[in-house]
Amino acid sequence: MSRGTNYWERVLRYQASRRRTLAMGAAAAGAAAISFACGSSSDSSSNDNGGSSDGQPKSGGTLSVPAIPFVAVLDPHQASQPNVLAIWHNVSHKLVEVDEDLRITDEGAAQSWEQADDVTLIFKLHDGITFQDVDPANGRAFTADDVVYSLERIKTPEARFARRTQFEQIERIEAVDDKTVRLTLKEPYAPILMYLGSMYNMLVCPEAVEKYGSLERPESNVGIGPFILKEYNKESHATLVKNPNYWREGLPYLDGIEITVFADAAPRHAALRAGQLHFSTEEIRYVQDVLRGNPNLTQTETYLGGLMYEFGMNQKTFEPFADLRVRKAIHLVIDRDEMVAAKWGARENGLLAAPVPPPLQPYGLTEEELYEIPGYRKPKDEDIAEAKKLMEAAGYPDGFKVEAKTADQYLPDIEPLIPVLREHLKIDIDLNVLEWGAFKQAEATGETLAFGTGYLVEPEPDATLRLLHHSAGSRNYVGFADPEADRMIEAQAREYDEEARAQLTKEAARYLIDQVAHAWHGGAVTNYRVIQPNVHGVVTPTANFYDRQDYTRVWIG
Amino acid sequence: MHKLLLQRLLLLIPTLLLVSIAVFGMVRAVPGDVISILLAEQKLAGNEREELAAKLGLDKPIVIQYVDWVSGVVRGDLGESLFTGHPVREDISEKFKVTAFLAILATIISLVIAIPIGAIAALRQGSILDYFSRSFALLGISLPNFWVGVAIIMYGSLWFRYAPPLRYASVESDPLLLARQLFLPALVLGWSMAGVVMRMVRTALLEVLRDDYIRTARAKGLRERVILWRHAMKNAMIPVITISGIQLAALFGGTVVIESVFNIPGVGRLLVESVALRDYPVVQGIALVMTVLVLLVNLAVDISYRYLDPRIRLS
Numbered sequence: 001m002s003r004g005t006n007y008w009e010r011v012l013r014y015q016a017s018r019r020r021t022l023a024m025g026a027a028a029a030g031a032a033a034i035s036f037a038c039g040s041s042s043d044s045s046s047n048d049n050g051g052s053s054d055g056q057p058k059s060g061g062t063l064s065v066p067a068i069p070f071v072a073v074l075d076p077h078q079a080s081q082p083n084v085l086a087i088w089h090n091v092s093h094k095l096v097e098v099d100e101d102l103r104i105t106d107e108g109a110a111q112s113w114e115q116a117d118d119v120t121l122i123f124k125l126h127d128g129i130t131f132q133d134v135d136p137a138n139g140r141a142f143t144a145d146d147v148v149y150s151l152e153r154i155k156t157p158e159a160r161f162a163r164r165t166q167f168e169q170i171e172r173i174e175a176v177d178d179k180t181v182r183l184t185l186k187e188p189y190a191p192i193l194m195y196l197g198s199m200y201n202m203l204v205c206p207e208a209v210e211k212y213g214s215l216e217r218p219e220s221n222v223g224i225g226p227f228i229l230k231e232y233n234k235e236s237h238a239t240l241v242k243n244p245n246y247w248r249e250g251l252p253y254l255d256g257i258e259i260t261v262f263a264d265a266a267p268r269h270a271a272l273r274a275g276q277l278h279f280s281t282e283e284i285r286y287v288q289d290v291l292r293g294n295p296n297l298t299q300t301e302t303y304l305g306g307l308m309y310e311f312g313m314n315q316k317t318f319e320p321f322a323d324l325r326v327r328k329a330i331h332l333v334i335d336r337d338e339m340v341a342a343k344w345g346a347r348e349n350g351l352l353a354a355p356v357p358p359p360l361q362p363y364g365l366t367e368e369e370l371y372e373i374p375g376y377r378k379p380k381d382e383d384i385a386e387a388k389k390l391m392e393a394a395g396y397p398d399g400f401k402v403e404a405k406t407a408d409q410y411l412p413d414i415e416p417l418i419p420v421l422r423e424h425l426k427i428d429i430d431l432n433v434l435e436w437g438a439f440k441q442a443e444a445t446g447e448t449l450a451f452g453t454g455y456l457v458e459p460e461p462d463a464t465l466r467l468l469h470h471s472a473g474s475r476n477y478v479g480f481a482d483p484e485a486d487r488m489i490e491a492q493a494r495e496y497d498e499e500a501r502a503q504l505t506k507e508a509a510r511y512l513i514d515q516v517a518h519a520w521h522g523g524a525v526t527n528y529r530v531i532q533p534n535v536h537g538v539v540t541p542t543a544n545f546y547d548r549q550d551y552t553r554v555w556i557g
Numbered sequence: 558m559h560k561l562l563l564q565r566l567l568l569l570i571p572t573l574l575l576v577s578i579a580v581f582g583m584v585r586a587v588p589g590d591v592i593s594i595l596l597a598e599q600k601l602a603g604n605e606r607e608e609l610a611a612k613l614g615l616d617k618p619i620v621i622q623y624v625d626w627v628s629g630v631v632r633g634d635l636g637e638s639l640f641t642g643h644p645v646r647e648d649i650s651e652k653f654k655v656t657a658f659l660a661i662l663a664t665i666i667s668l669v670i671a672i673p674i675g676a677i678a679a680l681r682q683g684s685i686l687d688y689f690s691r692s693f694a695l696l697g698i699s700l701p702n703f704w705v706g707v708a709i710i711m712y713g714s715l716w717f718r719y720a721p722p723l724r725y726a727s728v729e730s731d732p733l734l735l736a737r738q739l740f741l742p743a744l745v746l747g748w749s750m751a752g753v754v755m756r757m758v759r760t761a762l763l764e765v766l767r768d769d770y771i772r773t774a775r776a777k778g779l780r781e782r783v784i785l786w787r788h789a790m791k792n793a794m795i796p797v798i799t800i801s802g803i804q805l806a807a808l809f810g811g812t813v814v815i816e817s818v819f820n821i822p823g824v825g826r827l828l829v830e831s832v833a834l835r836d837y838p839v840v841q842g843i844a845l846v847m848t849v850l851v852l853l854v855n856l857a858v859d860i861s862y863r864y865l866d867p868r869i870r871l872s
Contacts, residue, residue, distance in 0.1 A: 064723065069830065073640055080596065159596055159605040216642050234641070235652065235822035235830075236725040260723050260820070266707050267721075267820040270714035276723040293715040437589030437835050444593045 057537070061556035062256040065549070066268050066280050069235065069261050075215035076202040077153055078160045082456075086259050086549045087238050088202050091132075092223020095123060095147055095181070097550075098197040100539050102360075102459050107550075109147065109203055109224065110181075113193075118496075119185040121192065122176070123147070129224050129247045136207040137222045139245055144175035149206045151183075151196075165467075165474060166195040188494045190501055191462040198458055226252040226552045236261055253537075253555035272297070272530060278556070279531040279538055285345050287528045299528045300540040303351070305359040308464070309343070309413045309454040311519040316479035318402060318449040325394040327516035329387035331375045333424045334417060339521040342416040352376065353523030355469060355509040356461045362502040363461040365509050373513055384424050391425050399426025406431065406452035407439035413522060414452025443477050451477070461505045465489045469508075469517045480517040565856050573848060577630070580844040581623050584837050591615070591639050591835040613639050626841065635845070636838035645842040649824060653846060654728045656816070656823035659739050659746070660808035664801055666747030667754055672797075674751075675758025676785065682763065690755065697752030706745045706818035725822060742819040746812070750804045757800050761793035768792075794865055802858035806851040 067086045073079050076088045097107035106112065110123040125144060131137030155167045169189040174182045185192065195201065204215060205222040212220035218232035224247070227240035238259040242252055260277070262268040265286065271277045273293030281302070282290055291297055313321035313330065320326045337347050344350035351357075356364035370376040374383055391397060399422075406414050411433055421427040429450065434442065442448050455475065457464045467473045470489050471481035488511060492504035512518075529540045537554040592609055610616045614625070629636055635645035671694075678690040713719040721741050726734035765771065766789055774784045813825030824843055831839035 069826075159609045162596065214642065233651075233725070233822065234648075235827055258723075260725075261822070262820055263826055264817045264820065266710050266818060270710045270720040271723050273714040274718045274720035276720055294718065435587075435589065435833070437594050437833055438587070439589070441589045441593035444596070 055536075055557055057253050057553070057555040058557055059253050059555070060255050062258055063254050063535070063551055063554055063556065064258045064260065064277050065551075066262050066271070066277055067238070067259045069263055073216060074218065074221065074232070076200045077156075077204070077215070078162060079200060080162050082199060085199050087221065087229055087232070087240070088223070089199075089550045090225050090227040090240055090257060090552070091221050091229050092202045092204065092225040094197050094201050094203060095151070096193060096197045098194065098459070104193050104197055108197065109142065115496075118188045119171070121183040121185070123181040123183070125179045125181070126247065127179075130245060131205055131224055132222055132228050132243050133245050134222055134228055135219075136211045137205045141178075142203075142224050143178045144181045145178075146206060147181045147203060148173045148175050150203045151201075153204065153209065154201055163195075163198065163200050166191075166198060166201070188496060190493055190496050191460050194458075194460040198460075227254075227257055230256075234261075248552070252552045254551060257551055269293075275532065277532075278535045279529060281527050281529050283344075284349050284526045284528060287530065290530055296533050297530050298533055299530050302527050302529055302540050303359055303524045304456075304527050305357060305524045306457040306459065307454060307522075307524050308353040308357060308457060308520060309339075309410070309452075309522045310353070311414060311417055311521065312448065312451040312453055312478050313516075313519060314446065314448050314450065314478055315481075317446060320394070320396060320400055320402070321450070321478075323394045324515065325390040326396060327519070328375075329390040329394070329425055330421065330427070331513075331516045331519050332383040332387035332390070333380070333420055334375065334519060334521055335380055335420060336376060336521045337378070338420075339413070339416055340523075343413055343522045344525050349526050350522055351524040353520035355512040355517070355520065356464055356505055357457065357523055359524055360459055360461060360464075362498070363505040365506055369506075373510070375513065387425060396425075399428065401428040401430060402450050403430045403432065404450035404452065405434055405439060405442050405448050407436045408433055409436065410439075410452045410454055413454060417452075417521075446477065446479070448477070453477075461501075462489075462493050465492065465505065465508055465512075469512050478518055480515075482515055482517070485512060485515065485517065562856075562860075565859075569849070569852050572852060573845065576848045577627060577841070577845060578623070580841050581626065581837075584832070584835070584840045585619065587832075587835070589835055591837065594834055595640065626838070630845065635842035638839050639836050640834060645838045648839060649827065649842050649846060651727060652822060652824040652827045653850075655735070655739075655821060656809060656812055656825060657850075658728055658732075658735060659743055659812055659816075659821065659823060660805055662736070662739055662743035663746035663750060663808060664805045666743055667750035667804070668801060670747060670751040671754035672758055672790075675755040676762060676790070678755070678759045679762035679766065680781075680785070691759075694752035694755040697748045697750075697755075699752075700749070702745050702749045703814040703818050705748070706742060706815055709741060709745065710818065721819060723820075738819075739821065742812075742815050742821060746808065746815055750801075753804070754797055754801055757797050758793060761796050762789060765789045765793045791865055795862060798858055798861050798865065802854050806854040809850050809854075810847050 065086070068083050074084050074087070076084065079085075093108045095108050095110050096113070097105045099105045099107070106126075109125050109129060111126040113121060113123045116122055125142070125147070129142040130139050131142055133139035151167065151170070151173045154161060154163050155170065156164060158164075169186050169192065170183060171186045172182075172184040174184075176182050183192070203224060205220075208220040208222045209215060215221060218229055221229045221232075226243050226246045226248070228243050229238065230241045231237070231239040240257040240259070242255050246252065260271070262271075268277070268280060269282075269286065269290050272280050272290055275294070280290075287299060291299065311330065311334070313327055315322045315327075336352050340350040340352065341347045351359065352367055352370055354365055354370055358364050358367050358370065365373075371378065374386070377383065391399065404414070414431070418429045418431060421429060431452075439451075439453075443451060443453060455464075455468070457467075466489055467475045469480060469485060470476065471483075471486050485508070488504065488508040492501055492508055495501040495504055513520075529538065531538055534557045535554065536557055538551075539553075591613070592606055592615070595609070607616065614622065617625070626636060633646070635649070637644055638648060641648075674690045674693065678687045681687050710720065722734060722738045725738065726732075728735055771784060771789055774788050779788075810825065810828070812821075812823055813829050815821075816823040816826045824847075828840065828843045831843065
């Protein structure tokens with residue numbers, strides 16, 4: 001998008017872009033469906049946002065980028081917040097990588113993969129992969145045994161290994177020879193490739209884990225990636241330098257990366273205007289402010305695609321919520337357009353939320369499809385009348401009072417709902433705003449009757465369906481338990497055919513909306529990537545499910 | 558003097574003991590626990606919560622946990638972060654250096670601003686200079702320092718494309734670069750501190766200038782500059798040193814907002830993050846070290862009285 005556009009031009013362009021997202025999603029992200037075809041090529045998806053791309057890539061220079069505080073643990077297999085990945089995405093690789101259009105690529109350690117049968121996957125590694133030439137790996141060759149080690153470590157049956165459930169369906173991981181890995185599944189499991197490429201599932205150095213006991217010390221962060229971690233200070237910065245022995249010839253172009261931690265937006269914007277940062281991803285509401293100070297900056301639109309916000313109704317701890325009629329009444333009166341506008345400043349700044357996020361195509365219901373469903377549809381009159389009838393039938397014509405909890409950061413997401421529920425259903429919400437840590441404890445231990453919360457989900461339909469909606473889901477804090485829903489969620493995960501699977505995920509989503517497992521309302525937000533004009537090769541995904549901060553092919557002109 | 562020092566240092570022990578009990582109890586009394594945060598988005602199966610608590614030593618009775626911690630502290634071991642496993646002493650020592658550097662720089666700036674302006678205001682009482690300097694002081698006190706900080710950052714970058722140096726340097730590696738990075742935040746803090754100090758200098762100086770010994774000095778024909786700097790200022794400094802000492806001590810724990818605004822990795826930010834994460838050993842360690850620093854600053858202020866006015870006996 002060019003500079004100096006007025007608001008309406010931006011809105012029109014946004015709408016065009018939103019259609020583009022959904023259309024592109026259908027065509028491109030669909031390819032992320034686990035096709036089990038041979039390894040896909042990775043050279044078709046890069047788009048250069050950094051001004052002119054007509055020059056030859058130039059080596060040298062240090063890229064300066066911002067990061068939010070590294071409050072999480074440094075070990076990618078134990079991390080629960082993605083901020084440490086700015087480091088790990090450059091220090092190592094995963095077995096396969098997921099590109100900006102959610103396609104599985106051979107940018108990771110695997111050059112190709114094939115499906116021997118419904119439950120067997122065979123991966124061939126790239127030639128000549130070596131660990132970085134730092135202690136304790138000292139540049140040794142990377143082999144299939146290292147893949148087995150990393151994947152087994154992710155599977156460690158301990159609470160801190162947060163991604164262990166993603167690999168629960170893996171029966172065996174074996175090194176057939178130095179360059180071949182065989183994965184045997186317990187049953188057909190379509191999400192496996194996307195999980196192998198999931199942002200946290202990095203390949204790590206076994207000697208480093210053995211030597212340091214964990215991957216918490218910066219010196220233990222040794223991998224097979226294009227940059228070596230030289231300095232790390234949790235509160236201030238991380239410095240990475242070029243890996244001179246990187247196994248992909250001629251890469252990376254940069255001499256290094258300087259990651260600066262910003263606890264606040266104001267100094268980040270100032271640094272961007274002053275040219276001290278090469279780029280940053282900013283919410284739409286801040287972009288014009290940032291550009292005002294430095295008109296040379298370019299901007300590219302993207303979505304933070306994995307956001308989902310809900311009004312949680314705990315069906316185990318509060319009797320009225322166990323009644324589908326009450327949940328449905330609440331679902332029907334929610335004006336989602338208003339909720340999105342309240343959260344992101346304007347309706348066009350964000351997307352709706354649903355059991356599978358709309359940007360995750362072809363698996364999620366599109367916004368157009370959602371608008372046809374009661375609760376999402378417009379105008380609201382018919383839904384509100386129906387909601388009142390449901391409350392009467394459930395025995396709550398005069399509503400009820402319920403205590404709700406939320407964290408301060410989720411307050412803007414739930415606040416607009418309170419007067420709506422009071423006005424239409426006479427439901428009186430007594431809202432307690434807790435500090436984040438206190439809210440997390442209340443949520444995790446089920447001490448909530450109702451709550452307002454949000455999630456950042458991975459770009460895999462199984463992740464949202466299973467974790468949030470399955471009766472055994474680890475983030476199913478509402479206590480939703482429905483055998484039919486469980487059956488549908490399990491069925492989609494067994495289906496390898498993309499089209500058939502999309503059909504199943506959409507059916508499951510419609511069923512979950514009908515059963516009001518969660519009262520989803522607002523979701524993804526539009527962001528802009530603001531870039532200095534001399535920076536090339538920064539990839540900006542159309543729907544950014546997580547910021548894959550891999551700077552292997554970035555160069556400074 | 559040495560006896561006094563020893564006495565005062567010994568008094569630190571019961572104070573620290575009380576502070577340690579208060580902090581240890583309070584941080585655990587706050588709703589929310591480290592395990593829920595550590596495993597942010599997971600619903601744990603079976604006894605996984607208990608297993609993790611045992612691994613972190615949080616399953617023991619609270620008194621035993623306290624005794625374990627205090628016995629570590631006595632040996633110079635502040636424990637390990639529950640999140641990263643890093644020694645707390647390592648984690649906080651660098652942050653304290655940054656905050657101490659900022660606090661001392663801000664205090665110096667406040668004194669450099671406040672003493673001459675306060676003196677001029679006292680000497681020219683009722684003049685335009687007096688009104689101007691009092692307005693300047695009032696502005697420093699009234700404007701929230703985070704607001705001034707944000708304004709400097711924002712307009713500096715909008716109008717001049719200037720932002721403070723991005724690259725963080727440690728005290729040991731490049732103190733000059735660190736000073737450059739800390740100059741603007743120190744100036745902002747220094748200005749707001751200078752307001753109070755300037756008013757104190759003015760008031761104290763006006764009082765001292767009316768004393769008999771100043772009249773005597775004038776009668777002897779001493780020059781006004783000598784009277785001011787050699788005789789009056791020294792006596793006027795006692796309340797100024799007291800207030801500056803209190804301000805300096807308060808800065809050790811009170812720079813968190815300005816650290817965020819100027820992106821400084823100081824101890825204030827670490828403390829806020831650690832409280833949010835319920836990283837008990839880090840919170841306890843910071844609180845303990847802050848207490849020691851505040852007590853030491855107060856002791857230094859007390860000792861300075863003796864040098865400023867030998868009539869004061871410290872006992």
